Amino acid sequence: MTARIIDGRACAAQLRAEYPTRIRSLHEQAGVTPGLAVLLVGDDPASAVYVSNKVRACDAVGIRSFTFCLPTTITHAELLGRIVELNNDDRIHGVLVQLPLPPHIDMREVLATIAVDKDVDGFHLYNVGGLVTGGTVFSPCTPYGVVKLLESEAIPIEGQNVVVVGASNIVGKPMALMLMARNATVAICHAKTRDLAQFTILADILVVAAGVPNLILPQMVKTGAVVIDVGINRLPDGRIVGDVDFEGVAKKASAITPVPGGVGPMTVTMLLDNTIRSAERMTAAAVGLWRPSSL
Numbered sequence: 001m002t003a004r005i006i007d008g009r010a011c012a013a014q015l016r017a018e019y020p021t022r023i024r025s026l027h028e029q030a031g032v033t034p035g036l037a038v039l040l041v042g043d044d045p046a047s048a049v050y051v052s053n054k055v056r057a058c059d060a061v062g063i064r065s066f067t068f069c070l071p072t073t074i075t076h077a078e079l080l081g082r083i084v085e086l087n088n089d090d091r092i093h094g095v096l097v098q099l100p101l102p103p104h105i106d107m108r109e110v111l112a113t114i115a116v117d118k119d120v121d122g123f124h125l126y127n128v129g130g131l132v133t134g135g136t137v138f139s140p141c142t143p144y145g146v147v148k149l150l151e152s153e154a155i156p157i158e159g160q161n162v163v164v165v166g167a168s169n170i171v172g173k174p175m176a177l178m179l180m181a182r183n184a185t186v187a188i189c190h191a192k193t194r195d196l197a198q199f200t201i202l203a204d205i206l207v208v209a210a211g212v213p214n215l216i217l218p219q220m221v222k223t224g225a226v227v228i229d230v231g232i233n234r235l236p237d238g239r240i241v242g243d244v245d246f247e248g249v250a251k252k253a254s255a256i257t258p259v260p261g262g263v264g265p266m267t268v269t270m271l272l273d274n275t276i277r278s279a280e281r282m283t284a285a286a287v288g289l290w291r292p293s294s295l
């Protein structure tokens with residue numbers, strides 16, 4: 001078997017092509033332009049690259065972005081104050097604090113300070129809790145992107161055995177909850193799982209987000225499985241690879257995402273989607289009669 005390559009760039013481009021129309025409609029009917037505030041604390045080079053990618057993606061579709069580069073020395077109270085200002089700023093429909101934060105900042109309190117209605121990263125406790133009980137306003141972008149990718153490839157989720165490798169708050173845990181909500185049977189594995197292969201071999205859909213290159217080898221994958229590689233690892237020679245032995249596993253899977261060009265482009269796309277939907281929600285609340293079809 002040779003796997004179909006799931007093209008995340010093409011899927012992302014198809015979704016992004018719809019955004020300018022939604023943004024134009026908001027502007028024409030309510031005079032609103034979606035706005036995203038991005039707060040970058042400190043000088044982590046990887047975070048700076050992620051932030052500039054997000055800003056560029058906003059520009060490309062017509063979302064107004066506001067970037068705040070804050071010094072590592074910012075106090076916890078000052079950072080919370082900046083977030084509250086943005087929560088109260090009508091031009092802003094999404095507030096995103098790039099992670100990780102310096103050690104003197106309490107990340108959980110920072111995320112809890114972002115208004116739920118502007119939490120386009122989906123990291124606020126309310127939005128996380130909503131993944132368990134229903135009622136999430138915004139789903140976290142990477143797992144949301146994986147679900148969109150599966151849907152766009154017409155890969156069924158309901159009733160499938162899904163194994164998620166990686167139990168982070170940003171990807172693994174919300175991924176498992178979002179797939180459970182779609183009636184998959186889900187197991188979560190992590191760094192302490194003994195004999196990982198005995199779980200992964202059962203997966204109809206295997207989602208890997210562990211941050212370990214070559215963690216998943218062909219003998220760990222069921223013939224015909226769908227393999228979604230969320231890993232992004234830079235090798236000593238500079239190459240970017242995922243967590244899956246792509247060449248080997250592609251001979252056994254029925255479909256597989258490449259790295260780069262798989263899940264990565266979907267993550268930023270879902271951030272754009274959440275930001276536009278936030279502007280649509282707020283406009284609908286402010287202008288009672290106006291409701292876009294996407295709500």
Ligand code: GUN
Nearest residue numbers: 096097098099100121141
């Ligand atoms: N750091 C790594 N991934 C993310 C993300 O999706 N959102 C934010 N805010 N920070 C991150």
